[in-house]
Amino acid sequence: MKPEYSFFMLNSPIDEIRSRLDIVDVIRSYIKLEKAGANYKALCPFHSEKNPSFFVSPTRQIWHCFGCGVGGSIFDFVMKIEGMEFGDALRILAQKAGVELKPIRPELRTERQRLYEICENSAKFFETQLQESKKGKGVREYLSSRGISDSSIKKWRVGYAPDAWHGLVNFLLDKGYKEKEVERAGLAIRSRSEGNYYDRFRGRIMFPIFDWNSQVVGFGGRITEEKNQELEDQGSKPAKYINIPQTLLYNKSKVLYGLDKSKVEIRKKDKCVLVEGYIDVIMSHQAGIGNIVASAGTALTPFHLSVLKRYSENLVLAFDMDIAGDSATKRGIDLAQEKGFNIKVALMPKGMDPADVILKNPREWQRVIKKSVPILDFYFQTTFSKFDEKEELGPDEKREISKILLPIIKRIPNRILQSHWIQDLTSRLKVAQEDVLVELRKIKSNVPEQKLEKKTAFSRKSRQELLEERLFILTFKEPQTLDFVGREDFDFFSPQVSQIFSFFKKYGTSKIEKLQKDISPEMINSLNRLSLKAEIEQGDEEDVFEEFKDCLREIKCLGIKKELKKTSQKLKEAETERDSQKISDLTQKINELAQKLTNLD
DSSP states (O other): OOOOOOOEEEEEHHHHHHHHHHHHHHHHHTSOOOEEEEEEEEEESSSOOOSSOOEEEEEEEEEEETOOOEOOOOHHHHHHHTOOOHHHHHHHHHHTOOOOOOOGGGGGGGGGHHHHHHHHHHHHHHHHHHHHHHHHHHHHHHHHHOOOOOHHHHTTEEEEOOOOHHHHHHHHHHTTTTEEEEEEEETTEOOTOOOEEEEEEOOOEEEEEOOOOOOOOEEEEEEOHHHHHHHHHTTTTOSEEEOOOSSSSSOOOOOOOOHHHHHHHHHHHHHHHSSSHHHHHHHHHHOOOEEEEESSSSSSOOOHHHHHHTSSEEEEEEOOOOOOOOHHHHHEEEEEEEOOOOEEOOOOOOOOOHHHHHHHHHHHHHHHHHOOEHHHHHHHHHHTSSSOOTSOOHHHHHHHHHHHHHHHHTOOHHHHHHHHHHHHHHHHTTTTTTHHHHHHHHOOOOOOOOOOOOOOOTTTOOHHHHHHHHHHHHHHHHGGGGGGGOOGGGGGSSSHHHHHHHHHHHHOOOOOOGGGSSOOOHHHHHHHHHHHHHHOOOOHHHHHHHHHHHHHHHHHHHHHHHHHHHHHHHHHHHHHTTOOOHHHHHHHHHHHHHHHHHHHH
């Protein structure tokens, strides 16, 4: 749908993208939208809420959350939800719209874009090494033994980093990139002693890590069996997997491996299976379960959970968990519970990971996922299984069990479910429920690690600003309210508001695009937000007119009180100077202002 008006230059690629894409379709690809009159509403993806305060206007091609106050255009949404800069959002939306962006001269390309190119060229280099080198043949045989098919190798762009110090660095230097840039992409390390650069990955199977738009942003490398044996013979204990460090493109706290290829299936099945490794994800796709992602070597973070919640609130965890300790994995799960996720645990055969299960029998993996148990059941089963069920639990065992399970019960947001598990624990421990409740109250609730600050759209605004914004909302609801605005009223408005109301009285409220040359883009965005607010609100026509007059009256009162304060201060100065004429004039002015205020009241 073509927007009613645009804030960008006409005939630009930005304008063409806006004309080809409907903001509703783009936002719907991220979150679930519901029809709300002429608009759409949803739970805001940028802060926690129970009732929808996020609205999208197909008419104005804008979105706004009236809970946390964020909003804007189609570009603003993609930038915020993807955590990227404008140029990257532009490329994503241009691709969706089928708009070709003109290539930028090499010297004008941004650092971010050059890092994308380095990562893409590196992925191609690793792919070629796997397919064409002598060592690559052995790696392919190993991957085949793990059950990874040739089509999966191609789909996931698996590669091989040759066991050489400067293989990739020299390749990228020949492409015109600088050693420092390769280091900033996380693919090279600078020698402290000699100052030269060498490859970070050597003798490793390479797994490109993709962003939401399937662009390569990083790499994880698994050491080959041959290289591992060589280093062990030398007395070293190499890491099985290593990832690139955090870069401008890659942040392990924000990236979920496989999400770009799994997000559609996650939304379709309304369930996300979470595993630990790259091969687990690849093999699961081969086995027909495509709603799966990997945390790629890190625990669940608030950002991970915010991303996953766009697609589903149902998580199935398929990895080893130690619930007794204060592990990072458990903290991530606790955070997911606090954010309202429905969590289940896939009970894996002892000593096996998902890839092992799939290699043995792909149907067994499907059965494991299907028979996953709720997280609380898992916690209770795991905790009580540590003690001999045939013997009576002693005081120390009961204290140990309660120490593990009470903090978990404390975090259950639903009171009914919490009560159920309190009763279950009471029954199993054979203690009084009152005693369990006393111990439960002693436990402090953990606050989410990075709780988003909830701001209202009008926080930090003066009373005058709030009233003026309310006048705009009422004017958008009922344009005839403009009849109540007289010439003398313009003196009480702030300059920009006075300009806009003067425009509205002349042209009406539907020609906002004509204001673009005269007022700031921020004010245009604000008017868009307020007009959307007017569409959402409901109320009687008479109430609108009465409220408009009340707001207008209060703005006048504020203006008069402000003038009274200034005049009173001048009167004090005149009395200090003993200027009788000035005292008389100011006293008369104060009386006139006071009378105006009385008349308004």
